[in-house]
Amino acid sequence: MSALSLQQVTVSFAGRAVLSDVTLEIGQGLFIGMLGPNGAGKTTLMRTVLGLIRPAGGRIRVLGEPASSGNAAVGYIPQLRSLAGNMRLRGWDFVASACNGHRWGLPILSRAGRQEVHWALDMVGATELARRPLMETSGGERQRLLLAQALLGRPRLLLLDEPLISLDPHHQHGVVTLVKQVQQELGITVIFSAHELNPLLGAIDQVLYLGRGQAALGKVDEVITKPVLSRLYGSNIDVIRMKNRIFVMAGDVEVEKEEHCHHA
Amino acid sequence: MLEFDFMQNAFIAGGLVSVLAGVVGFFLVMRGQTFAGHALSHVGFAGATGAALLGLSPMWGLIWVTLLGGVSMGALGERLQGSDIVIGTILSLALGLGMLFLHFFTAYATQATALLFGNVLGVNTDTLWTLAWLGLACLLLLAIMARPLVFASLQPELAEAKGVSLRQVSMLFLAIVALTTAECIQIVGVLLVFTLMVGPAATAQKLTSHLGTGVLLAALLALAEAWLGITLAFYTDWPTSFWITALSSSAYLAVTVLHMLRNRRPVASAA
Numbered sequence: 001m002s003a004l005s006l007q008q009v010t011v012s013f014a015g016r017a018v019l020s021d022v023t024l025e026i027g028q029g030l031f032i033g034m035l036g037p038n039g040a041g042k043t044t045l046m047r048t049v050l051g052l053i054r055p056a057g058g059r060i061r062v063l064g065e066p067a068s069s070g071n072a073a074v075g076y077i078p079q080l081r082s083l084a085g086n087m088r089l090r091g092w093d094f095v096a097s098a099c100n101g102h103r104w105g106l107p108i109l110s111r112a113g114r115q116e117v118h119w120a121l122d123m124v125g126a127t128e129l130a131r132r133p134l135m136e137t138s139g140g141e142r143q144r145l146l147l148a149q150a151l152l153g154r155p156r157l158l159l160l161d162e163p164l165i166s167l168d169p170h171h172q173h174g175v176v177t178l179v180k181q182v183q184q185e186l187g188i189t190v191i192f193s194a195h196e197l198n199p200l201l202g203a204i205d206q207v208l209y210l211g212r213g214q215a216a217l218g219k220v221d222e223v224i225t226k227p228v229l230s231r232l233y234g235s236n237i238d239v240i241r242m243k244n245r246i247f248v249m250a251g252d253v254e255v256e257k258e259e260h261c262h263h264a
Numbered sequence: 265m266l267e268f269d270f271m272q273n274a275f276i277a278g279g280l281v282s283v284l285a286g287v288v289g290f291f292l293v294m295r296g297q298t299f300a301g302h303a304l305s306h307v308g309f310a311g312a313t314g315a316a317l318l319g320l321s322p323m324w325g326l327i328w329v330t331l332l333g334g335v336s337m338g339a340l341g342e343r344l345q346g347s348d349i350v351i352g353t354i355l356s357l358a359l360g361l362g363m364l365f366l367h368f369f370t371a372y373a374t375q376a377t378a379l380l381f382g383n384v385l386g387v388n389t390d391t392l393w394t395l396a397w398l399g400l401a402c403l404l405l406l407a408i409m410a411r412p413l414v415f416a417s418l419q420p421e422l423a424e425a426k427g428v429s430l431r432q433v434s435m436l437f438l439a440i441v442a443l444t445t446a447e448c449i450q451i452v453g454v455l456l457v458f459t460l461m462v463g464p465a466a467t468a469q470k471l472t473s474h475l476g477t478g479v480l481l482a483a484l485l486a487l488a489e490a491w492l493g494i495t496l497a498f499y500t501d502w503p504t505s506f507w508i509t510a511l512s513s514s515a516y517l518a519v520t521v522l523h524m525l526r527n528r529r530p531v532a533s534a535a
Contacts, residue, residue, distance in 0.1 A: 050425040070427025078421035089294070090473035094418055101415030102426045104408050107475070133473040149419070 001064040003028045003157050003189035004049060009058030011041065011048050018044045020213035021058070026191070026206075028063075028156070031183050032217075033200040034193040036210035037233065037255070042193040043079065045210065046159045049191075050076060063156055070102065075155030077146045079162045080139075091130035091137065095121065095149045120148040123182055140171035147179065151186075158183070158190045164199060172199045179203075196256045197224065198245050224248065265498050270385050274504070277387040277395055278490035281447045282460055284399045286486030288406065288444040289465035290479045291437065295417045298462045299348060300337055300438065303355040304445045305457040307333035310358040312379055312449075313365035322375070323391065327398070327446045334442025338435030382453030382505045384494060395447055402440050402447075409436050414475070451490065452505045459505075460486055463512030470519040485515060 004026040011019040018041035026032055034042050047053045049062055051069035060067040062074060096117045099109055109117065121127045126144045129137065137145070143163050150158060160179065164172045176192075180203040183190045191208070194200055197220075200207075207223045209216045211232030216223045223229075224246055229237040233250065240247040248255045265271055292301050308330040315325020333354075366376055378386065387395075406413075416423040416433045424430055448457045464485035468478045493508035500507075 047425075052424060069425055072426075074425070076422055076425045078419070078425075088469055088473045089418070089475060089478075093473075093475040097415045097418045098422060098426070101411055101419075101423060102428045103411055105411050106407055107411040107414045149422070 001028070002026055002061070003030070003063060004191070005059075005061040007059040009048075009060055010056045011044055011053060012056045013041075013044050013053065017056075017213050019048075019055075019210075019215065022213075022215045023058075024208070024215055024217045026189065026208070026217070028189050029187050030189055030205040031180060031203060032189070032191045032206050032208050033197065033204035034191055034208045034210065035195075035197055035256075040210040040212075040232075042210060043161055046076070046161055046191070046193070049157075049159060050074060072153045073156045075150035075153070075158040077143075077150045077158075077160045077163055080142070080146075080165060088133040088135055091126070091132060091134050091145045092117070092121075094134050095126075095130060095145055095152070098149045099152050116152055117148075120151040121145075123151055123185075124148045124178060138171070139167050140174055143167070143171075143175050144178065147182065151182070154186075156188050158188055160190065160192045162193050162195070164194050164196075169199070176200060176203050197248070201244065201246065220246075265495065270387075271494075271498060273387045273389065273392055274384045274494050275491060277392055278384055278451055278494050279487060280392075280395050280399045281451045282464075282486035282490035283483045284402055284444050285448050285460040286464045286468075286483035287479055288402065288440055289461035289463075289486070290468065290482040291406075291413060291417065292441060293462060293465040293469060294414075295437070297438075297441075298458070299351055301441050301445060301461050302458055303351045303358075304330050304333050304337070304438075304442050305449055305454045306355045306362075307358040308442075308446055308449055309362040309379060309454045310365065313362045313369070313376070316375075317365045317369040322379070323394065323446075323450070326379075326449060327443065330442040330446045331439060332442075334438035334440075334445075335435050338438035339431065341431045341434050378453070379449065380453050380455050381503065382449065382451050382456060384451045384504050385497070387450060391450065395450060398443055398447060402443050405436065406440055409433065413437055452508055456505050456509055459509040459512040460490065463509075463516055464489060467512075467516045467519050470516075470523055489515065 002025045006022050006024050009019055009022045010017060036042055044053060048055055048060065049067055051067040051071065062071060065071065096109060097107065099113045099117055121130050124144050124147045126148050129141050129144060134142065163175055167175065176199055179190060179192060192200065201220065206218060207220050209223050209229065209232055212234050214232055216228050216232060224239055226237060226239055229239065229248060233255070235250055238249045240249055292298055308326045311329025312322040312326040316322045412423065412428045412433055416428050416430055420430055444461065445457055448460045452460055465482040467485055468482035472478050472481060489508055489511040493511055494504050496507040497504035
């Protein structure tokens, strides 16, 4: 059984086909880096896997089951937005809110629930951090707490939407290392979307590159190539390798850098 | 002071409403929807004056219209989220309509002040019972939905992925806010609902970062401000609503200043 299987999947969003006729199979226990230009459908694909967007066609299987919301086996870190309101809630309460958070009743955790939160915080080394108010933590620390939150319920597939956004290279490295470590220790599948490939090199097993409704999945050397990326971008792309880094260029412009600047 | 029936009623009504306002207000502040709460009270003004014009009970007019307003706001959901202009427009339209209804129903004008600025000393026993039942219903509903409410407020996308209906949570919560607003209007009036709903909750959130402690603290602060306000009004003969707003804003100002001083200290010593 694969962690994620798409068969001829077409997903439309706002009247536009974001994915058209995509077929791919992601094995279990892999760390997948998901890349692609803005609007290529990285978030849309995640929301489809989560069962929040219904595909217009095709078949999706998540760990052997049809995609549906409320699947405890799928963990998720949404793209970071500004925090609701301006409250000084401590990290512990923020993380714990996701523990059985869909059930009715008072938000008072059982002993098992508290243990689960402790376990998740311990997994990412955020036990101390969780005592501080969330709004007083740095971007990297916040990603740590979000990862702990996503681990509640012990998911076997983890979807991380742009966890590196607005982090400096040092903290980016910290987050990638942490995710890799957790992924290895728990033996789970991780799909990690990002703007840039380089921070992920060395950590990821495969790359999933989206562009113009299509997708390419495979090892970095198979996907990050001139023909594959030129097809996904719909223009002439050059791939330049320098030491341990890879630069994806369209003419004189570095594509990923460009995307990143637009976003910031 | 407590030998007077109207003072007893004022203390009971103030107690019931302030505890409810503190608790509900905490979540309102957490969700960043305080402006929606403010707007709902204005919608209530149109409801109360409209009901009076039709010869119906102003209090029930207030309750039903705020409830309708709250549920519609919740149903509109994200389209209304953060849309200050839409909410502000509805708010002023409601206040304008209220004025129009008062214009046609001049006999009611003496009570307009009570609606706008509250009249906790004029609460009778019947009203007390209504306040008690409605308050209990709100707290029960809040207790039932508290867990998904917190989850959906802090992490909406994740909550949605885990099967929480954001719209359902939003509608239910704004219904509770609407009823709480209608209750607050009895004490501090349409224009000053903020003082009971938002003041204590915002103060509590500056004092603690624990969720449970924060809710409790917000309720206690609101209760203390309401009771102290009523007591001060009795001895000074100044309006109760003035005292409650004065206490509520002083408390918020005090913790804000305290916070600034505490945050400044390490920087000063480092320099």
